[in-house]
Amino acid sequence: MIDRSLPGRETSYGNAGVLSDSSVYVFNNPSLIRALPVLLLNRSNGLRYNPLFVMKRIGWIIRFIFHCRPSHVRHAAKSLRALLLLSLDQHKKWIKDAGVGHLLRQGGGWLKLFRSKKGFAKYGAEMNMMRDVGVNFTVFEREKIRQIEPGLSSIYYKGVLMDETCSVSSPVDLTDAYVGMFVAAGGVIERAVVNGLDRDDDGWQVKCETGGPRRSNDVVLAAGAWSAEIAGWLGYNIPMAWERGYHLHFDPGKEPLLSRPILDVEGGFSVAPMRDGLRVTSGVELNDRDAPPNFEQITASAELAGEAIALDRQVEDTPWMGRRPTLVDSLPMIGPAPRHDGLWFNFGHHHLGLSMAPGSALLLGSLINGDLTPIDPLPFRISRFLV
Ligand SMILES: Cc1cc2nc3c(=O)[nH]c(=O)nc-3n(C[C@H](O)[C@H](O)[C@H](O)COP(=O)(O)OP(=O)(O)OC[C@H]3O[C@@H](n4cnc5c(N)ncnc54)[C@H](O)[C@@H]3O)c2cc1C
Structure with missing residues (x-):
């Protein structure tokens, strides 16, 4: 595994550390069209x-x-559900x-919260889709929300608890633990910036800023938001954009900690209890991948979160920023690159990359080895687009 970091x-x-089994209703659904006039106001x-x-x-x-x-929304829901279930099961085993x-x-579970009757009514279509694909969830009234999360103020009209969704208290500690297993199994991690990919009769050459080319029969491109650029070196035109997002941690002070991550649907932010405090995460910022960060959205998210739960001292001075890699159909690309033998793609996991990582790895592994695949690979094939 070569990573520049x-x-x-x-x-x-x-x-936000959510290991979701329930995020099956893609953002590009019919309600997005209805919401466009409001969203365009920015x-x-x-x-x-x-x-x-x-x-x-x-x-x-x-x-x-x-x-x-x-x-498409129905097709995506079924496909995502299969990948999410496979992944959650494997996360539990690997953990x-x-x-x-x-x-x-x-x-x-994972609690989605609604401030108004109108906001909850709009969520009906997503609940129907979740029911259709077998997601278990429970609807809570205002008082019951406070019983299960006493740290929350009473601003929420309804809550929907995703019963079987899990979460982790430190995504980076989880990655480190998985990296430890990879190394124990004989894997090698090399820190280098990849700046070229070439294929000759002896297989692939992965070129890096330092040292000679690394050779291999097979190469998996799994570089998140940078994958489209790297695939572009070989002539692929990947329909990817970047949904940037931010986080900030707060000391919970004397209030009771949250016992699960929450998502304020109308407020457009999450709060997750983490090792480093309460992690407030922002929604989506559509912008150039490498444009300077703009902290307005996370600042507004923290203010809105303060209406829901007591946030004491801000832990870090500068918010963190990440880039969700999103393809136009909100499904990842997992499988062989159409025009190059031995090149495999595994990217485009948008809002669900932590949740879907293990299933994506199992699926890709079975494709590389020519084994029976654990789920239908077709929804994730690269050739669904003319790349
Ligand atoms: C605010 C926020 C909240 C989120 N919450 C959740 C959640 O609760 N649950 C969930 O499932 N998902 C969540 N997501 C989405 C999830 O974090 C992403 O889908 C996931 O991190 C993508 O993983 P990745 O490995 O594809 O990309 P990354 O984690 O970005 O990794 C890409 C890697 O490629 C390396 N790289 C890039 N270019 C090169 C190069 N040239 N040479 C060498 N190495 C290179 C980088 O160093 C990096 O390590 C959230 C995202 C955001 C922003």
Whole structure:
């Protein structure tokens, strides 16, 4: 494994730690079309955009919106559910094998919260889809929300608890534990910046900024938001954009800690209890991958979160930023690259890369080895697009 940094220090470092079985309703669904007039005002905390980026990537935006049709939303829900279930099962096994059971929060679920009757009513379509694909969830009234999460104020009208969703208290500790297992099994981690990929009669050459080319018969490209650029070196045109997101930690003070991650759907932010404090994460910022960070959205998220739960001292001075790699149909690419033998893609996991990582690895491993695949690989095939 070649990484320019320690593994798990980019987007995988700062997520909300949710190991989801329930996130089956893709963001590009019919309600997005109805919400467009409001979203275009660029004032929603859940979604902000840089107009210049949107103009530059208008092709990506149109293709993303094109996938809002009900038939695709149903197809995506079934495909994501299969990958999420496979992944959650494998996470539990690996967490046990790695001896880091203390990181796993199992049985508490993931609580989505609604401030208004109107906001909850809009969530009906997602609940129907979750029911259709077998997700278990429970709806809670205002009082019951406070019973299960006494640290929350009474601003929430309804809550939907994803009963079987799990979470971890430190995504980076989980990555380190998995890296430990990889090394114990004979894997080698090398820290280097990859700057070229070439194939000759002897197989692949992975070129790096330092040292000679590393040779291999097979190469897996799994570089998150940087994958499209790297695939582009070989002529692939990957329909990817970056949904940037931020986090900040707060000391919970004397209030009772949250016992599970929460998502304020109308507020457009999450709060997750983490090793380093209460982690507030922001929604989506559509912007150039490498544009300077803009902390407005996370600042607003922290203010809104303060209405829901007591946040004491801010732990770090500067918010963290990550880049969710998102393809136009909100499904990852897992499988063989169409025009190059021995090149494999595994990226595009948007809001669910922590949740879907183990299943993606199992699926890709079986494809590389020519084994029976654990789930249907077709929804994730690269050739669904003309790349
Ligand atoms: C605010 C926020 C909250 C989120 N919450 C959740 C959540 O609760 N649950 C969930 O499942 N998902 C969540 N996500 C999404 C999840 O974090 C991502 O889908 C996931 O981290 C993507 O993982 P990745 O390995 O594809 O990319 P990354 O984690 O970004 O890793 C890419 C790697 O490629 C390396 N790399 C890039 N270019 C090169 C190069 N040229 N040479 C060598 N190495 C290179 C980088 O160093 C890096 O290690 C969240 C995301 C954000 C931003």
